[in-house]
Amino acid sequence: MDDLNGTIDPTCLQEPPLAIDAINQLDMFGVALYAILTFMATVSLILYLEECVYIYKKVPFPKKTTIIWVNGAAPVIATMSCLGMWIPRSTMFTDMTSNSYFAVVIYKVLILLLEECGGEDAFLKFSANKSFMISTGPCCCCCRCLPRVPVTRRMLFWLKVGSLQYAILKTVLSIFSIVLWANGNFDLADVSAIWINPFIGVLTLTALWPVGIMFMFIRGSLRSIKMVPKYAMYQLVLILSQLQSAVISILSLDGTIACSPPFSSIARGSMISQQVMIVEMFIITLVTRMLYRRTYEPIRLDSYENDNELNAKIILTSKMNVV
Numbered sequence: 015m016d017d018l019n020g021t022i023d024p025t026c027l028q029e030p031p032l033a034i035d036a037i038n039q040l041d042m043f044g045v046a047l048y049a050i051l052t053f054m055a056t057v058s059l060i061l062y063l064e065e066c067v068y069i070y071k072k073v074p075f076p077k078k079t080t081i082i083w084v085n086g087a088a089p090v091i092a093t094m095s096c097l098g099m100w101i102p103r104s105t106m107f108t109d110m111t112s113n114s115y116f117a118v119v120i121y122k123v124l125i126l127l128l129e130e131c132g133g134e135d136a137f138l139k140f141s142a143n144k145s146f147m148i149s150t151g152p153c154c155c156c157c158r159c160l161p162r163v164p165v166t167r168r169m170l171f172w173l174k175v176g177s178l179q180y181a182i183l184k185t186v187l188s189i190f191s192i193v194l195w196a197n198g199n200f201d202l203a204d205v206s207a208i209w210i211n212p213f214i215g216v217l218t219l220t221a222l223w224p225v226g227i228m229f230m231f232i233r234g235s236l237r238s239i240k241m242v243p244k245y246a247m248y249q250l251v252l253i254l255s256q257l258q259s260a261v262i263s264i265l266s267l268d269g270t271i272a273c274s275p276p277f278s279s280i281a282r283g284s285m286i287s288q289q290v291m292i293v294e295m296f297i298i299t300l301v302t303r304m305l306y307r308r309t310y311e312p313i314r315l316d317s318y319e320n321d322n323e324l325n326a327k328i329i330l331t332s333k334m335n336v337v
Contacts, residue, residue, distance in 0.1 A: 030277065051289055052100075058088065058089040062085065062299065070082070081126065083119060084119055088296075099285065106191075113188065116255060117184035119248070119251075123225050124173065124228055128228075134167075134170065145165060146164075152219050184214065187213075187214060247301055254291065258291075262284075266280045271283045
């Protein structure tokens with residue numbers, strides 16, 4: 015803002031600058047920052063590729079493909095954020111790529127929970143005569159009165175559908191948004207044009223719910239393979255890549271994040287989001303590498319009896335021996 019005449023700097027109303035223009039505006043601190051963040055993103059990608067080779071050699075199919083998908087969430091987001099940082103006008107495409115990939119990861123986490131149990135058949139055998147607690151987040155965590163649902167193959171199918179629909183529809187909607195953008199009907203800077211976001215939000219919650227149901231049901235049996243911290247890392251990537259980005263986007267849209275030529279308020283908000291994301295995803299990549307850097311045998315989910323059932327059997331056996 016020009017304090018003398020109250021006019022707005024024209025660059026604050028322009029679209030994001032070209033890559034070469036943004037680079038030419040960098041000072042020594044900016045060059046150092048870009049170099050460090052690029053190094054972090056590159057290391058994240060290299061570690062992920064090395065991890066893919068390790069998992070491919072050590073883990074049996076189809077579990078290895080699922081782990082590779084889940085493991086790639088943080089490195090892929092870091093790489094896309096790095097591209098968006100260097101090429102400001104590409105942020106819409108890099109964000110859509112990251113979000114579409116993570117939509118698949120949500121479904122793959124559900125599949126990973128099943129495969130860690132030895133597969134769908136082993137899980138159903140273990141879960142015979144048991145039931146899911148559906149009053150879990152993010153949809154029904156407050157509805158404690160909801161009835162429990164029996165664990166059946168049909169119910170398992172609907173849980174998969176609930177997560178898979180987001181992976182498919184998110185990709186379709188991303189392509190649709192790009193088509194509208196190319197035709198001049200879609201602009202992230204226009205509040206009236208982000209009507210698609212509430213619909214995507216509903217799809218996201220619908221996809222997260224089945225994963226939460228499955229995790230709450232099976233987490234006790236998978237503690238030995240550190241499934242709880244693995245799930246925590248997945249949740250952290252979700253929060254940082256979705257909620258954090260949404261908050262920064264809202265702050266930039268209402269002008270809370272100030273314009274800084276050659277970046278408009280919205281472009282600067284996107285730049286801040288990309289830079290912060292690189293650091294966060296780099297740290298998560300290191301943590302997930304430690305969690306997945308070993309080969310696990312499928313967990314034997316043999317049906318077990320609780321203490322009351324065992325005590326009843328002991329008493330009954332004692333009485334029979336006395337007789």
